[in-house]
Amino acid sequence: MKKKVYLDYASTTPADPRVVRAMLPFFSKKFGNTMSLHSFGQEAKQALEESREAVADIICAKPDEIIFTSSATESNNLALKGVAFANKEKGKHIIISQIEHPCIVESARWLESQGFEITRLAVDKYGLINPEDVKRAIRKDTILVSIIHASNEIGTIEPIEEISRICKENGIYFHTDAAQSFGKIPIDVNKMNIDLLTASSHKMYGPKGAALLFVREGTKIEPFIHGGGHEGGLRSSTVNTPAIVGFAKACQICKKEMKKENQRLSKLRDELIKGIFKKIPDSYLNGHPQKRLPNNANFWFKFVEGESIIIQLDLLGISASTGSACSSAKLEPSHVLLAIGLKPQEAHGSLRLSLGRWTTKEDINYILKVLPEIIKKLREISPFKR
Numbered sequence: 001m002k003k004k005v006y007l008d009y010a011s012t013t014p015a016d017p018r019v020v021r022a023m024l025p026f027f028s029k030k031f032g033n034t035m036s037l038h039s040f041g042q043e044a045k046q047a048l049e050e051s052r053e054a055v056a057d058i059i060c061a062k063p064d065e066i067i068f069t070s071s072a073t074e075s076n077n078l079a080l081k082g083v084a085f086a087n088k089e090k091g092k093h094i095i096i097s098q099i100e101h102p103c104i105v106e107s108a109r110w111l112e113s114q115g116f117e118i119t120r121l122a123v124d125k126y127g128l129i130n131p132e133d134v135k136r137a138i139r140k141d142t143i144l145v146s147i148i149h150a151s152n153e154i155g156t157i158e159p160i161e162e163i164s165r166i167c168k169e170n171g172i173y174f175h176t177d178a179a180q181s182f183g184k185i186p187i188d189v190n191k192m193n194i195d196l197l198t199a200s201s202h203k204m205y206g207p208k209g210a211a212l213l214f215v216r217e218g219t220k221i222e223p224f225i226h227g228g229g230h231e232g233g234l235r236s237s238t239v240n241t242p243a244i245v246g247f248a249k250a251c252q253i254c255k256k257e258m259k260k261e262n263q264r265l266s267k268l269r270d271e272l273i274k275g276i277f278k279k280i281p282d283s284y285l286n287g288h289p290q291k292r293l294p295n296n297a298n299f300w301f302k303f304v305e306g307e308s309i310i311i312q313l314d315l316l317g318i319s320a321s322t323g324s325a326c327s328s329a330k331l332e333p334s335h336v337l338l339a340i341g342l343k344p345q346e347a348h349g350s351l352r353l354s355l356g357r358w359t360t361k362e363d364i365n366y367i368l369k370v371l372p373e374i375i376k377k378l379r380e381i382s383p384f385k386r
C-alpha cells in the first residue's frame, strides 16, 4: 500500500480519537436541545456549560466570556462587524495587518463599503508587525485593532502583547485571530490584554463546526445572527452540542500535552528545515526563523511552481499545501508572501509543510528523501530556470 503522510495540519487536523469518543453520546443518546426545559435539554445544557468552562480554562478566561460559533470565519466576522457597529458613534477607524486571513481581509473590505476606514499595516521580511507602527496608525476615531496571533501561512508569531498594551493605553479594543496558535502555544487573555480572541476546533484535533469568540466582559459588541438569544444573545441558533463537547475535550488534551508536543514538533520542524537547506539548493524559509509556530515550515524554491510540487508530492502519498488551504483554489499569489516582499513568481514557488500530533521522524525522513528529486526534475522542465 502507498505510504500516506499528512503534512497539512494547518489547514485542518484529524479529530483525536479521544475527542470522537467524548462526542459520540451527544449524537443520539444525549441529543437534547440546550434550550429545552426537560431532562434531555438540561443534560445537553450541562454539557454545554462544562464545555464552556474547559474551553475558557485554556486561555484563562471566564466561562461567560466564551461565545460558541461554527467556525473561525464566523468568529472573525462577528468580532470585526460586531465591534464596528456597536462602537460607530465613537469612531469608524479600524487597524488590521496586511497578512490577515481572508475572513478578516474580506470583513474589513465589507466594512469599508459601509463607511468604515481601514488601515492595513505592513510587515517586515519575516512577517512581523512593528508595534510602533500600530502606535503611529492610531487616531482619535480608532475603535479596534485586529492582528493575527500566528500566521496561517508562514507561521510567524506576532508581538501581540506589545500591540495590545498600546491598545489598552489608548482605550481601543484589541482582537486577535488565534485560529493557528490556540491550543498550540500558551495564551493568557488577561496577561496579554486581549479583548476579543478567535479560535477554531478543527485546527487543534477537535471536530469541524465548532469555534469560539472570546469577548471580554464589558466589551461593546452587536450580534449579527438574530434569533432565540442563544450564547448571551450574541449568536442565536441551536447549539451544536456534539461538536462543542469535542472542542472542549480537544482543549483539555492540548492543555495537558502542549509543552511536550511543542518540544517534539519544534525538533522535527527544525530537522526538516535543516534537511531541506542541505539537500535543495536555492531554497529559502518564509517567516521568522525563531518566532514561529512549532509545527510550521514554509519554503520557497527558485525556478519551480508550488502547485506542481503539491501534485508530485501527492502522487507519492504526501499531502501538503502551497499556502493557506482557503486560497489554494485561487491562482493568485498569496497576499501574505507578497507582503513579506516576495515577487509574484517567487511566491508561486512556495510550499507549506505543517506538522501535527501524528507526524513522525519517519515522515520527515520520507519527505526529505523524495522532495529534492521532485524539485530537481521540476527545475529541469521549468521555463524560469537559469
Ligand SMILES: Cc1ncc(COP(=O)(O)O)c(C=O)c1O
Pocket: 010, 011, 070, 071, 072, 073, 074, 076, 101, 103, 148, 150, 151, 152, 177, 178, 179, 180, 200, 211, 324, 325, 326
Ligand atoms: C488564521 C486563520 N483564521 C481563520 C481561519 C478560518 O477558520 P475556519 O475554517 O474555522 O473558518 C483559518 C483557517 O484556515 C485560519 O488559519
